[in-house]
Amino acid sequence: MKAAYFEETGPPEVIQYGDLPTPEPGEGQVLVKVGAxxxxxxxxxxxxxxxYWELPKPFVTGSDLAxxxxxxGHGTKKFMVGQRVWGTNQGLVGRQGTFAEYAVVDEHWLYATPDNVTDEAAAACALTGVTAHIGLxxxxxxxxxxxxxxxHGGSGGVGSMVVQMAKAIGATVLTTAGSDEKAELCKELGADHIFNYKTQNVAEELLAICPGGVNVIWETVREPDFDFLVSIAAERCRMVLMAGRDARPPFPVGPFYVKECSLHGFVMFKATPEEMAVCGEDISRWLAEGKLKPxxxxxxxxxxxxxxxxLQEDNTLRQAGTLAGKIVVKP
Incomplete structure (x- = not known):
């Protein structure tokens, strides 16, 4: 099979495109022909x-697939040959990834793809959708x-999922964008109020709309400005973080605890199969109903x-601003 893989870690150029043996499913596993x-x-x-963990060599990159x-394989109970599925949590914890024509996956990491949903859409909602669901x-x-x-950042991969899921839950959504194009995207996703963080005073304008602050804050910035976040927080606000592992921003302890706020961090790939199955069922239903559009x-x-x-690295690490939404790769 054709695959995108690397033998040694390094810059994007270490990725090779070539032939690897097609894997065979073992106990409780299925072989997926990757559509996206x-x-x-x-x-x-x-x-x-x-x-994070030792990688097999060669290592196929990629976490999401549909x-x-x-x-x-022997002992599978959930799916049959010919069924369409989507999933995430591959390419993590030492598992082989999804950037290949075929991938072997433990069936408990897979979810049924609705008939009216494309592989591209399902794959684009996988890790980001599960992350948003767990965090909310x-x-x-x-x-x-x-x-x-x-x-904070409603047009990004996870941010766009949070905006849509929050609307599906029935919340009022306020978000930021860095351009008119990204602001329009946030509007299409269902955001109720959008602030251009490059041209507007976000704290001032948000508090004009919500004088008492907001109930929940979802932070996508790698180095959060906690003085800003606490200033827009309501009493007992719950803050969800997606900061980088090496982030060490200053933290306003006094204002934070006086408002009785709470801070939540989590790692998607540490969720159990049972916890992720709940996410998968909701995401598939919302995709089928048109409430979730990647x-x-x-x-x-x-x-x-x-x-x-x-392209991903340029935008994640260097804030190039040349990507709005998910990158999809097709075998």
């Missing part, structure tokens, strides 16, 4: 040498209908996986 895969920042961190089951759920933000949520910023053929990694 999606790229996430964590894929670029792993490729660049982030020492496709059709080609074969099943009972163990973290506990977002309820009628509450207000501020999403924004695909760029599509690449599998042979150009290195260029896809470069």
């Amino acid at each position: 895969a999606a790229l996430n920042p964590i894929d670029t961190y792993i490729r660049n040498g982030a020492n 496709g059709t089951i080609e074969a099943v 759920g009972a163990d973290n933000a506990r977002l309820k209908p009628g509450e207000t949520i501020f999403v 924004r695909i910023g760029k599509e690449f053929p599998l042979s150009e996986a290195a260029a896809a990694h470069q």
